[in-house]
Amino acid sequence: MTSDVWLPVPATDTEGLPDGFTYRFWDGGQDFPADPADCAFYVVPYMKGPEIAVRPLAAMTSVRAVQTLSAGIDHVEPGLADLHSGVHLCNARGVHEASTAELTLTLVLASLRGIPGFVRGQDREEWRAGFYPALADKSVLIVGYGSIGAAIEDRLTPFECARVARVARSARTTERGPVHPLADLPGLLPSADVVILSTPLTEATQGLANADFLSRMKDGALLVNVARGPVVDTKALLAELESGRLRAALDVTDPEPLPAGHPLWHAPGLLISPHVGGSTSAFMPRAKRLMADQLTRFAAGDPLRNIVLTTP
Secondary structure, X not given: OOOEEEEOOOHHHOOOOOOOOEEXXXXXXXXXXXXXXXXXXXXXXXXXXXXXXXXXXXXXXXXXXXXXXXOOOOOOHHHHHHOOOOOEEEOOOOOOHHHHHHHHHHHHHHHHHOHHHHHHHHHOXXXXXXXXXXXXXXXXXXXXXXXXXHHHHHHHHHHOOOEEEEEEOOOEEEOXXXXXXXXXXXXXXXXXXXXXXXXXXXXXXXXXXXXXXXXXXXXXXXXXXXXXXXXXXXXXXXXXXXXXXXXXEEOOOOOXXXXXOOHHHHOOOEEEOOOOOXXXXXXXXXXXXXXXXXXXXXXXXXXXXXXXXXXX
């Protein structure tokens, strides 16, 4: 039985890894660290894109688990058809919730309170006093209520929002209140002052925030996307921004990275961050703990955490 484990960080830098494996360091470089056919457990390089993520998969004929270090798995999905039956695909639930929720609140507060304008004013030595919207008393709608969506609500709680509504793929009840199914979304959008997208990218959510979705948002509402760029129809969003009817804050864009000259760069009422929701000082310690825990389970034959799917 093969015992190679591919890690995107050196094994010597990761505490708690179990003995009995041959650890190979590969962070997406041109040359593979060993024969992919000997890999039993593959941890996908972080934020290196789908081309690198899937490059070794077709040759990984002995792999039994693929672990992403991201909450989303869309960058790995194109290569799953190349894998044999029974391979577990696991995501990084528990790694990114705090950082992504923290950035979400940063984008919401910065957008509402006019921080981008203050920064530009400082550059020009302009004193831009006035009244600005507060998060207090606002109605917030979270679209995508998994662990990240719940972490966002945790951080919204002290801000005295008038209401927080939750939407996920299917209805359920939580300690904080009901989670509405996607089918209820059209009826919820008109009453939301802030709409936060934290949903995975799937066939059902690609282009979810399209022209119809955006047209249902109230005048002056703020759209915040910390999910994936293609969840939003860029052309439709640009039309709303250029009309001045909506504002937005995007940590992810479509296309991404956003090329020079793209109209999103200078769209009015838009704040852009360069997909840094999970890229903080909190990431690596949590990612290493996840890898060590998963590999300890793998070595012992115990069930892995965060299994998203198993190849047929």
